[in-house]
Amino acid sequence: MIMKKNMEDLIIIGGGAAGLAAAVTAKRAAPSMRVTVLEKKDKPGRKLRATGNGRCNITNTALATAPTTIAFFESLGIPAREDSEGRVYPFSESAPRVADVFTEHLKALGVNLWTNAPVRGLLVEKGCFTVDVEKEQLFGKAVILATGGKAGPSYGCSGDGYALAKALGHNVTKTLPVLTGICCAEMPEALKGIRVKGKLSLNCRDQVVFSEQGEIQFTDYGISGICVFNLSRYLKYLGEEKLEPYTIYLDLAPERSFASMLFSWRQDSVLGGKTCTDVVSGMIKPPLAALLLKQASINEKRKLSELSESEIFMLDEHLHLLSFKPVSTMGFKMAQCTAGGIKANEVDEKTLASKIMPGLYFAGEILDYDGPCGGYNLDHAFNTGRRAAEAAAAAFLQGGHHV
Incomplete structure (x- = not known):
């Protein structure tokens, strides 16, 4: 390796959760290590500052x-x-403060932080990594790619790290937006703004592939909410390019059946004389009642006493199987996470070191990992950032990397 101007022991590309954790960990493990963080935005931790609804x-x-x-x-x-x-938050419940604390530690530890520094190229030549940053070049003995995925482009997440990895011989699995809302066909406008609790299930060709209870929010495009976000992860695993095989079912009362009660009401002198709309609207919110009766093929103006036994059972069934046809997700713009990334078999599971390029490490969302809502993805970012940095620091202390 020849000596070059701007030679760093470790260059961390990406100043998000994984990159910040990596920088702090590396300098703590090897204080004499020259560490530089390259962040494309005007300040590090843009996405981190918005996580957990700002908490x-x-x-x-x-x-x-x-x-x-x-x-x-x-x-x-x-x-x-x-x-x-089980969700864990800082006592301050302030995501911006967490990002600021990281930045303060970088300064105190002597980490060199470059902002407004998008990386245009990454290659290996003459025994070291060459990093093109706008009109400058930076040289490093080791690199941690912590550029994130494609989810949340407004925070600087554009997936540009994938191209950098490919240039060094890595492969990237198909990337898809997850933890996002789902657009549904023929969604009644009257449902917009309604929130209900229930059990959401995703079916593909009559097979249940996911189910979760929680709050569902109806929007102008379809459905949202934590259980919807978690369900969106499973739209990608079935190898389907289109969503025709999928149906989403909403069980409005997973804890009970209403059939016996409806039969009793049918015989009641008052309740039996009410229209189906009035009866069902007393059980669930009126816009949902209208959709339920439509899907059950029951005329909303018919009296409850006029329903046959099979129609009563049909009514009860649709209280547990209100169906929606997904047509798409809300995309990377609204997604919290990216599914897919650097192929797992090309990265050491413990050290996050590349199995293809010595001195190269990966951390965070650029990897092929996605978890449910609730702190899983942020923990993965911090955890992989620390492990990659620990491995890079250990190599430095043992005499450096040999690219």
């Missing part, structure tokens, strides 16, 4: 890595606490 859901107690993540944040001066569902 920063850093991990989840269901994860084996949660104690390590919590301890890492405490070492930064950020104590954490968990909510009733």
Whole structure:
């Protein structure tokens, strides 16, 4: 390796959650290591500042890595606490403050932070990495690619790290937007703004591939909410280019059946004389009642007493099987995460080191990983960032990388 101007021991491309965790970890492990972070936006942690609705859901107690993540944040001066569902937040519940604390630590540790520094190219020549940054070149003995995925382009996430990885011989699996709303066909306008609790299921050719209970929000395009976001992850795993095989079912009352009650009401002198619209609107919100009766093929003006036994059962069935046809997701613009990324078999599972290019590491959303809502993806970013940095620092302390 020849000596060059602007030679760094470690260059971290991307100043998001993974890159920030990597920078702090590397300098702590090897204080003499020259570390530079390259961030394309005007300040690091743009997406981090918006996570968890601005509260920063850093991990989840269901994860084996949660104690390590919590301890890492405490070492930064950020104590954490968990909510009733296992989600862990900083005590401040301020995502912007978390990003600022990282930035403060970079400065205190002596990490060189470049902002407004989009990377245009990455290659290996004469024994080191050459990083093209606008009109400048930076040279490094090791590189951590922590550029994120494509989800949230307004935060600077454009997937440009994939091209950098490909230039060094890596392959990228198909990338899709996940943790996002779902557009549905023929969604009644009257449903917009309604929120209900229930069980959501995704079926493909009569097979249930996902189900989860929670709150569902109806929008002008379709459905949203945490369980909808989690469901969106499973639209990608079935190898279908189109969504025709899929149907989403909403069970408005997973805990009970209404059939016996409806039969009793049918015989009641008052309730039996009510229209189906009035009866069902007393059970669920009127716009949903109208959709349910339409899907059950029951005239809304008919009296409950006029329904046959099979129609009563049909009414009860549709309270548990209200159906929606997905046509698309809301795309990367509205997605929280990217599915797909650098092929897993090309990256060392423990060190996050490339199996193809010595001195190259990966961290965060650029990897082929996506988890559900609740702190899983942010924990993955922090965890992989730390592990990649620990491995890079260990190599530095043992005499450096040999590209």
